[in-house]
Amino acid sequence: MRVGVSSSGGHLSTIRLRDIAAAGRHHEALDLFRHALRHSEPFLSVSSILPSAILSAAALSLSPAAAQLHSLALKSGLLPADPFVLTALLSAYSRLRLLPLACRLFDEVPSSAAPTSAFNALISGHALAPVSSPAILALFLRMRREAVPFDDVTLLALLPAAPPVAIPPLHGVAFRAALASVSSVSNCLLSCYSRVGAVDFARQLFDEMPDHRKDLISWNAMISCYAQNGLAHQVLDLFDTMEHSASVEPNAVTLIGVLSTCAYLGAHSIGRKIENYISQKPSFDSNTYLKNALINLHVRCGDLARARTIFDEMPQRTIVSWTAMIAGYGMHGHGEEALRLFDKMIEVGIRPDGIAMVSVLSACSHGGMADKGMWYFSSMKTAYGVVPSRAHYACVVDLLGRAGQLKEAWKLIESMPVEPDGPIWGALLGACKIHKNVELAELAFERVIELEPTNVGYYVLLSNIYSDAGRLDGVARVRAIMRQRGLKKDPGCSYVDHKGKVHLFMADDHSHPQAKNIYEMVLRLEAMVKNDSEMYGSKRKENLPLTGFHSEKLAIAFGLLNTEAGAEIVVIKNLRCSVLSGPLLKP
C-alpha cells in the first residue's frame, strides 16, 4: 500500500524508524510511525515500517498497540502474504506471552506458504513457555514435512528448548545441513551438552572449532560449562589459556564464570586478583551480574564485610544481589542480620522469589530461629505468592529437625502435597543424627535410599548414627549393604590455604607433620563446644587410634594453630581432591 501526499523524502522515515527501534528507543519509534502515517509521506510503503513498529509495541509490552497494528496490516492487505509483517507479528505476540494469538495468526497462513522466519518466530515463542518441548519439536517436524528450509536461527531457537535425548539427533540434523559449523550453532550445541552434563562432548566441540570460528562466546560457553559442572581446575586452566591466546579478550561474562569457580573453591586470593583487575576496567564498574558474582565470592570465602560494601555501593541491585547477601549472612550464622536485610528488600519493593525464600528459611534454620522460619514458611504463599517447593520443605524439615522437633518434621513430610525428594528425607536423617534418634533415622534412611540409592553420604550418616548409639550391629549392616551395592565411601577432604601453601586433610588423617598438635586442638575445641572437660579426658584415653575426626575439624585446628588471632581461615571441604593440582592453587 502506498500512502503519499507530503513532500519530504519518504524512505528516510523507513530508515530512521528502523534505527530508532534498533537503538531501543521504542516510544520514539512508535511516535515516528504515527507521524509518518498521518502525514502520508510519498513513496512510503506501510509494509516497510510496520514490522519495526510492531516490535517496538511488543518491546513496550503494549498489547493493544500490537493488536491495532495487526488490524492495520489486515486492512492494508499485508496479511498473510507479507513475510516481514507476518513474522514481526508472530514475534510480537510471542514476546507479549500471547502465544494463542500467534498460533491463530499462523494457522491463517496457507499450508506450506509460511516462510522460515515465521516458523522461527513461533518456535522462539514456544521456547518462552514453561513446558514447550513437544510443541516445538512438532513445529520443527512440520517444517521439515512441508519442506520449509530451516536455518541457523531455527536451530538456535529449537536446541535450548529440546529435551536432552533430542540433542544428539538434532546435532546430526545440523551437521547434515552444514549448519553445525556456524559459530552461533556450535556455541549453542556446546551449551546444550553442558546443560545435560556431557562435558566431554562439549569440550570435543570446542576443540573441533577452528580458531577463526572460536569467538569470545565459545570461550565463555566452555568456561561456564566447566564452572556449572563443578570442574574448577579446568575453569582456571582454560581461563589461563584464554588469557595467553591473543585473539580474544575476556569480558564480564568470562569473569563471572571464573569468579563463581573461585567462590566454589574458596580461592579467595585468585578471586581478589580478578576483583582488582575488574576495578581497573571502568566498563565493568556498572555490571550488576559481575557485582553479584563478587558478592557471592566474598560471601563464600567468609568476607561478609567486603561483600556488604560491594552490595551497599552498587548503583542497581537485583533480587540476586539481595539473595546472595541474605544467604551469606545465613550461612555464617548471622540469622538476625539476614532477616533485617530481607525486611529491607521488601521495603524497597522487591518481591521475593522462591530462591530468596530458600535463603531466608535456611538463615532461620542455621540461626536457630525455628519459630521465625515457620512463620515465613506458612505466610510466604499469601504474602509473596511463592508456592512452597521441595527445596522449601527441605529447609523447614531441617529447621524443625535442628530444633529437636523430629515428630513435627516427620508430620510435615507426610502432609506434603507433592512427593518428597532425597534432600527432604536427608534433612530428617541429618536431624536424627543431631538428636540421636535411631528409630526415626531408620525410617528416613529407607525412604532416602529409595530415591538416591547411590548417594554414599546417607549411608555414612546412618552408620554414624548407629555408631553414636553404640549399635555396632547397625554399623556392620550398613557397611554390608554398601559393599553389596558396590558403593565406596568418598574420602572427604578439606584444605586450608596458608601462606600460599595448600594443606590437605582427610578424615582421621595423621600424615600432617603437625598431626599431634592438631588432634590435641580438635579435642580441646570439642570439649569447649560441649562445655565438658570430662569428655576431653575420656576420649583421649580410650581411643587409640583416634577416630571420628572429620577432615574439616582437622583443617580448622591446623588453621588455629598457625595463624594470629583474628586472622582469616578459609576451609574448603568435600571437593574432588584433583583441584589441588590446579596451577593457580600452587604458591
Next chain:
DNA sequence: GTAGGGTTAG
C-alpha cells in the same frame, strides 16, 4: 527489512 547463541543466587 523478519527470527537470535554465552552470564549470577538455592
